[in-house]
Amino acid sequence: MPAKTSDKTEITDEEDLEPVADETANSARRVVAAYAVDADECRMLFSMLGIAPDEA
Structure with a gap:
């Protein structure tokens, strides 16, 4: 089955x-x-995912 794609x-x-x-x-x-x-990578990933503690 082909992967589902979107425009x-x-x-x-x-x-x-x-x-x-x-x-x-x-x-x-x-x-x-x-x-x-x-810790720097952790903070960057939190920010990218929108789950940083200060964004809650």
Whole structure:
């Protein structure tokens, strides 16, 4: 079965994004922190994923 594709490759409007639940964000933070090479990478990944503690 071929991979599902979409013409929409960029998120142009941040209003389309919904914040994740606190429990989900906390779980994601734990996983990211466990696999990050160092604190800087961890902070960068948190920011990229929109789960930085100050964004909650």
